[in-house]
Amino acid sequence: MLTVAEPIEMKPVPVRVPARLALEVRDLTVIYNNEPALENISFSVKAGERVAIIGPNGAGKSTLIKTVMGMLQPQAGMVKIHESGRYCLGYVPQHEGVDWSFPATVRDVVMMGRIRQIGWLRWPGRAQWDAVDVALERVGMADLGDRQIGELSGGQRRRVFIARALAQEAKILLLDEPFSGVDAGAQASLMDVLDGLNTEGMTIILCTHDLALAFKRFDRVLALHQQLIAYGTADEVYQPSVLARLYGGQIATLENGRLLFVDDHHCNDC
Numbered sequence: 001m002l003t004v005a006e007p008i009e010m011k012p013v014p015v016r017v018p019a020r021l022a023l024e025v026r027d028l029t030v031i032y033n034n035e036p037a038l039e040n041i042s043f044s045v046k047a048g049e050r051v052a053i054i055g056p057n058g059a060g061k062s063t064l065i066k067t068v069m070g071m072l073q074p075q076a077g078m079v080k081i082h083e084s085g086r087y088c089l090g091y092v093p094q095h096e097g098v099d100w101s102f103p104a105t106v107r108d109v110v111m112m113g114r115i116r117q118i119g120w121l122r123w124p125g126r127a128q129w130d131a132v133d134v135a136l137e138r139v140g141m142a143d144l145g146d147r148q149i150g151e152l153s154g155g156q157r158r159r160v161f162i163a164r165a166l167a168q169e170a171k172i173l174l175l176d177e178p179f180s181g182v183d184a185g186a187q188a189s190l191m192d193v194l195d196g197l198n199t200e201g202m203t204i205i206l207c208t209h210d211l212a213l214a215f216k217r218f219d220r221v222l223a224l225h226q227q228l229i230a231y232g233t234a235d236e237v238y239q240p241s242v243l244a245r246l247y248g249g250q251i252a253t254l255e256n257g258r259l260l261f262v263d264d265h266h267c268n269d270c
């Protein structure tokens, strides 16, 4: 007798796409005048991740960002960028590192991101200015293109540099303390801009002193104090022993939304 098989319901098999690396840092050591600023730092960042670098003043956060950017030459180790070339790295410098009295408009600064597309010793054409305006639009600065950079607020200045990275078509954005000296409202809207870019796939690496922000809004936290003290989710990193190694003495951080005080005697291994 002929039997007819019941149709088998085909369930879609979830495809696990391995997360692609955006960058890798291996055994990085940077020395200034015989004084090590970074020692044997190794970590990797996946494409689309948000990583906050925390640590006290002088911990080497800026040095790490500048070395990844290729602005500083390490004495040992390497930085491997898995996106296409160094132009995929966008940089928002520390506010103090920029001469804001330089006579340039917002659009001029953002146009600096297009140098690769324009080529040296050529004038930008219509398409390049359009790209600048699109970048300014994305950071909510479309109306301020002709303003001198010295006339901007702290939050707007950071946005200009984010727009420069967008004009450059960066895939990884490195920001050096973008929230220092910025009020809470401007910080929130800057963070919204970063969230929007991250949703579109931008990898974001920034250093900050704001432990609560790193806890709430970042996938991973890198605790740095000349050496890599810890790297993982905020839950993994915000351990009394890690925070005591970073900050020593009494520090406060968030645990279940509350302040937690940690002092040196919690530090077992430092």
Ligand code: ADP
Binding pocket: 032, 033, 037, 055, 056, 057, 058, 059, 060, 061, 062, 063, 064
């Ligand atoms: P952070 O960004 O965490 O405050 P930095 O990377 O700026 O730390 O500095 C790390 C260490 O390197 C500090 O001790 C600092 O004094 C030193 N340092 C930074 N830049 C220079 C430099 N250009 N020349 C000499 N020492 C430097």
